[in-house]
Amino acid sequence: MELDIVALSRLQFAMTALYHFLFVPLTLGLSVLLAIMETTYVMTGRQIWRQMTKFWGTLFGINFVLGVATGIVMEFQFGMNWSYYSYYVGDIFGAPLAIEGLMAFFLEATFVGLFFFGWDRLSKVGHLVTTWAVALGSNFSALWILIANGWMQNPVGSALNPQTMRMEITSFFDVVFNPVAQAKFVHTVSAGYVCASIFVLGVSAWYMMKGRHIEIAKRSMTVAASFGLASALSVVVLGDESGYLSTEHQKMKLAAIEAMWETQPAPAAFTAFGFPDQQARETHFAVHIPWVMGLIGTRSLTTEIPGINQLEEQAKTRIRDGIKAYDALLKIRAAQPAAAGATAQDTSIEQARASFEDIGHELGYALLLKRYVDDPRQATDAQIDQAARDTIPNVPTLFWTFRVMVGLGMFFILLTATFFLLSARRQLDRYPLLLRIAVFAIPLPWVAIEFGWIVAEFGRQPWIIEGVLPTAAAVSNLGAGAVLLTLLGFAAIYTALIVIEMSLMIRAIRNGPEPDDEPEADLVSETLVSAAE
Template identity: 80%
Template structure:
């Protein structure tokens, strides 16, 4: 990677986002699992379920604090490293972030305190309401963040104002109910539920292997396996919906994920294996499954999925239209007032204004897009193609892990139903070893989503290179080193606190049922 300001700013945001999202999935999933466990406690009065809620709540609390600390920095970066982006789309992008802080984060933070300190101060039902509020706040927080992110992927409900040189809200309802944002939200939270389920499964399996807190471990595994199986299945279904929406709004991303250089007759085949060659613009040693990609991407047998080369040709046409929009924009700004704008100029901008972002791709090669040569337009058009090989393989790692999660959660669900969770120690060891895998899948998913829409920071509207702040390379490089050092330290601290809490287990005074003799325990059941 070249040490230029754009690449370094992208790297900094990518690293802080990846670190932050190590904590978010567990917060999303554990908050719901806590609500489920406490609901059983309130309904049955069994103290073992209170013990479970408090124990897993301790781990939730450790993770929650680190998630908040790393998330705040990300929002500051929009002003620090991406100042022109903040200026250009602040009227739209800022609204969901503000609502997230006011509605979701405050709700979550307030009721987290009641969850931890309200056990002896609130009634059972009152405390349960607080727990559900924590879960709701966590998920609402993700909703508003993903509405903002979804708008970057599919910028609906907005329009460019040539007088202010900014994007402005035209229809907030459309921004709010953006189909891409809604699909990303349900897919992301379901992935968080899978991560939390496998975390609970793994920790509980470790207790069973050690012969400690067996009753807590078995019940926790039963809840986690059931919840994890449902979440794993939903991730696949909702991921399919995200892929389908990509075929509508981000065709280049979909073609790059499939390493589909040429448009194939419908329905397109799915490339199970291959080695994409960006330089030669082909995929070598491809193993294809007929029809599958066409069915997934279009849900029809007749609709084509355009290949990369065809979309590059379309990008060249859009760049030429963008140049016309850029020319009209300069004339509008030179006119000074709306009454002085010639009718033909106004019409030219209205006709081509949505392609203005494509003209900005030429800024990499020429100061004034109107002076671009055909060769520069060709280069800018090929810039719309992300690196294919990383997307191709990352997507397949994510999908492969998703299938594995369904298999493993279904296995533990069946063993739980048959009351044979302790029958196969090797499976318990697998559950412990696989704790980390959901996080790998989630980080792969974010890589596909964000890297796949390059070179756009806002799809088709604003190139990433045009959105960056005017900072020195040394400044950004030093902040990257600082962030990595601090975040790595925070991650190590969290892991140590988590491991200490897990080794310690539930508080002894929260285990009244564990103090009973075996005969009494059977009677209590």
């Protein structure tokens, strides 16, 4: 990939997005775990649950602050590096982001302050409501952001206005309840829950190995294992839903993930292992599992999943239709001044309008040619072939990142299920090797989540909006040097933030939970609660 303005802008946004998403999943998961722990405290009156909530809340706070700092930059990047994208789809894309800021982020940020400073100023129930509001705000924030992102993957409820050359909302309901957005939301949030559960599990296992804060560690591991197991299982189910939707809305992404070069007879096999060769268009040493991909991708035994080569041929046809739509669009726009004062529409303009209404949805494919020719109508067959090849993402990258992600997901199910059983049997401290595995597993959820974002975002290239706007057409008119300079600046600042985050988190973990300053309950109440537990 040449280091031109498009490549540098993509690299900059990818870097900031991946950095930011180091903080988001832990915030999502810890917010719910805090609410569960404090609910137990309010219901039982046991001070140890309050102490647990405050300790894990400290780690949540550190992560939350740095997550906010890295997330704000991304919103400004749309105007700095992707100005034509902002102009073209701002009316649609901006709405969920604005709602996220007004409805979700302000809710979350407001109650975060009450969570930390309201322990001695609010009643138990009042503070519990505050904690649940933090969790609700965090998840609402993710919802609206993923609605915006889901629309980029499946642009429903919208249409291009030929007069303004902007996408406009035709159905806000369709945008909000976009099936791709909803599947992405529940899948991403569940992955965040797994991330926080493995984090709590690993830190608690470290305390168990060191013989410190044993009672808090055991209770934390019990909550994390239970919540983590349910979340890990849901990630698999919801990931299957995302794969099914890709069969309908993002066929090329699915074919690239499977390195499926040719269309297979239904039901298609799943490639468990292999070495995709994009140059030769084959997968070396492939190991196939019959029927599995067909069942996952189509949920039937008779529906075919198109291969990469077939989809490339379809792209050529769509590009030629897009050229016709582009020609009709230019005719419509050229006729606007004359039509404003005319009493009768010219026949050719009416034909252009009818043509655009019929094939205008293919206009984005004509824009793929803008990389090679100023006027897509002048494109040669060779340029059309090249634009069609551009619709194929990097197959080896998608193939391996997807399999690493899935493999780690299976590991998380096994790990959380093991500790769930040990917790039920009250044997959490019986196997030191398992505690050590839990500690070393702490960074693995971030690996799986980052790879999941690579699959989702890298897989839809060359589109910034699937089938509507190519990435190459969406960038700002900046110099490559300016983008490179800001890229290096962001990398330096974000690296410093990561170091700060790690230092603060490690220091807080080493210090451990602080003794709670709330007066203990009377002996009778404590005895009754202990018996109930």
